Amino acid sequence: MDISRFLFQILPYLMEGIPVTMQLTLLSFSLGLALGSVLAAARVFGSKPLSVFSRSYIEFFRGTPLLVQIFFIYFGLPAVGIRLDAFTASVIAIGFNSAAYQAEILRSAIKSIPEEQYLAAESLGMTTVQTYRFIIFPQAIRVATPALVNEFVALIKYTSLASIIGVAELFRRTEYMVSYTFMPEIYLLAAAIYLAICLPTSQFSKMLETRYAIPGYKRALV
Amino acid sequence: MSGELLQISGLRAGYGRIEVLRGINLSVKKGEKVVILGPSGSGKSTLLKCIPYLVRPWSGEIRINGLVVNPDPATLRRIRASTGFVFQQYNLFPHMTVIRNVALPLELGKGMSRREAEKIAQSILDVLGLGELAEKFPLELSGGQQQRAAIARALAIDPKLLLLDEPTSALDPELRYEVVETLYQVAKQGRAMLIVTHELDFAEAAADRVVFIDEGLIVEEGDAKEVLERPKKERTEKFLRRLRSRL
Numbered sequence: 001m002d003i004s005r006f007l008f009q010i011l012p013y014l015m016e017g018i019p020v021t022m023q024l025t026l027l028s029f030s031l032g033l034a035l036g037s038v039l040a041a042a043r044v045f046g047s048k049p050l051s052v053f054s055r056s057y058i059e060f061f062r063g064t065p066l067l068v069q070i071f072f073i074y075f076g077l078p079a080v081g082i083r084l085d086a087f088t089a090s091v092i093a094i095g096f097n098s099a100a101y102q103a104e105i106l107r108s109a110i111k112s113i114p115e116e117q118y119l120a121a122e123s124l125g126m127t128t129v130q131t132y133r134f135i136i137f138p139q140a141i142r143v144a145t146p147a148l149v150n151e152f153v154a155l156i157k158y159t160s161l162a163s164i165i166g167v168a169e170l171f172r173r174t175e176y177m178v179s180y181t182f183m184p185e186i187y188l189l190a191a192a193i194y195l196a197i198c199l200p201t202s203q204f205s206k207m208l209e210t211r212y213a214i215p216g217y218k219r220a221l222v
Numbered sequence: 223m224s225g226e227l228l229q230i231s232g233l234r235a236g237y238g239r240i241e242v243l244r245g246i247n248l249s250v251k252k253g254e255k256v257v258i259l260g261p262s263g264s265g266k267s268t269l270l271k272c273i274p275y276l277v278r279p280w281s282g283e284i285r286i287n288g289l290v291v292n293p294d295p296a297t298l299r300r301i302r303a304s305t306g307f308v309f310q311q312y313n314l315f316p317h318m319t320v321i322r323n324v325a326l327p328l329e330l331g332k333g334m335s336r337r338e339a340e341k342i343a344q345s346i347l348d349v350l351g352l353g354e355l356a357e358k359f360p361l362e363l364s365g366g367q368q369q370r371a372a373i374a375r376a377l378a379i380d381p382k383l384l385l386l387d388e389p390t391s392a393l394d395p396e397l398r399y400e401v402v403e404t405l406y407q408v409a410k411q412g413r414a415m416l417i418v419t420h421e422l423d424f425a426e427a428a429a430d431r432v433v434f435i436d437e438g439l440i441v442e443e444g445d446a447k448e449v450l451e452r453p454k455k456e457r458t459e460k461f462l463r464r465l466r467s468r469l
Binding site: 116119122123124127130134135138142216217 | 271274276295298299302303305306307309311313314315316317326327330331358359360361362363375376379
């Protein structure tokens with residue numbers, strides 16, 4: 001194998017896909033976080049119908065393949081007059097999908113705060129809004145952080161599905177290169193690039209956890 | 223009427239279908255120290271929690287300073303601003319330092335600035351001998367220190383009535399001592415206190431009155447020394463004997 005060709009032609013070509021992969025990840029994660037917060041709030045605070053709607057949404061998006069969701073939004077929606085470019089369709093599909101998972105992460109984090117914390121806040125005369133703002137949310141977000149970063153790392157990899165509808169992200173470029181050069185080892189290179197992005201992200205999560213850990217709090221050994 | 227700070231009449235409460243309190247009448251005067259005794263499951267803790275509506279009563283009436291407690295949020299905030307509550311398991315907020323725990327109710331409830339609130343909080347902590355621990359987080363403290371910090375937090379809003387739910391029960395005997403010392407200190411401040419506890423020495427030395435509860439009803443109440451030394455009811459006597467033999 002020609003090393004210089006590998007280093008100066010193939011690698012740079014693949015790497016041009018990294019910004020697209022990261023944009024897809026960041027945008028769909030943010031969309032998922034925003035929508036997921038609303039869905040979690042609907043389940044925790046909402047009326048019965050709202051809670052049922054939120055639950056159905058979550059079950060639907062968790063119970064159907066992401067690939068089907070991408071196809072539906074990109075190829076299905078034009079039938080009702082909604083035409084999206086491949087990038088936007090991917091962000092929406094991955095974001096809507098991630099919202100279901102993020103909603104569950106946030107909901108279970110809120111639910112993990114013991115009843116006694118609410119009682120203590122109430123006994124001090126705090127309003128419901130104050131209780132959530134000062135007592136529950138600050139603790140819940142610490143509980144949720146590792147799982148949210150985990151979800152972020154998962155999205156980095158899921159964005160490769162956008163290649164199927166033609167978004168020129170990292171994996172799409174890998175496929176071009178393989179079919180152009182007939183060198184399947186390029187897949188390994190792509191895997192290495194994904195790994196190089198994901199590993200520091202997981203490290204970042206550990207750093208966040210340590211930095212914002214509640215002093216004296218002993219995490220249960222899992 | 224004028225001297226009564228807390229008046230409870232016909233209080234019934236429970237969980238699900240189980241009735242725990244079956245008609246409690248009790249009053250506490252301004253500055254009075256009342257100890258509630260009773261076996262576990264007798265309803266002591268439920269009674270205490272009903273007062274600031276942490277447990278919603280089924281029926282009956284609770285009056286604090288003449289104000290009838292009801293579920294209206296504004297009323298509840300007023301009631302809770304005049305009652306401090308100390309839990310068996312301390313229930314400090316683990317993500318905040320001790321001083322933030324004590325200052326927050328002042329900022330939120332009384333609209334004080336952070337500076338003002340922390341100044342008051344620091345002085346309360348100093349008085350209770352916790353001044354050094356102000357910047358520590360609750361889970362870095364011993365159980366006894368946590369409970370004393372929780373007492374400081376309940377005192378911060380300067381409540382007229384302090385409710386303490388078995389403040390020493392979760393602690394090892396050696397840690398109880400420091401909390402009991404703090405209780406003596408608080409008792410001297412002239413504030414009314416309603417305390418569920420098994421600390422008979424404290425009851426004898428600091429309480430004006432002792433109330434004995436069993437199976438959701440008041441069995442006996444009266445002058446602290448009288449009830450502890452010469453209980454009139456057999457159930458009270460039996461309970462006291464068992465409690466003393468355990469010590």
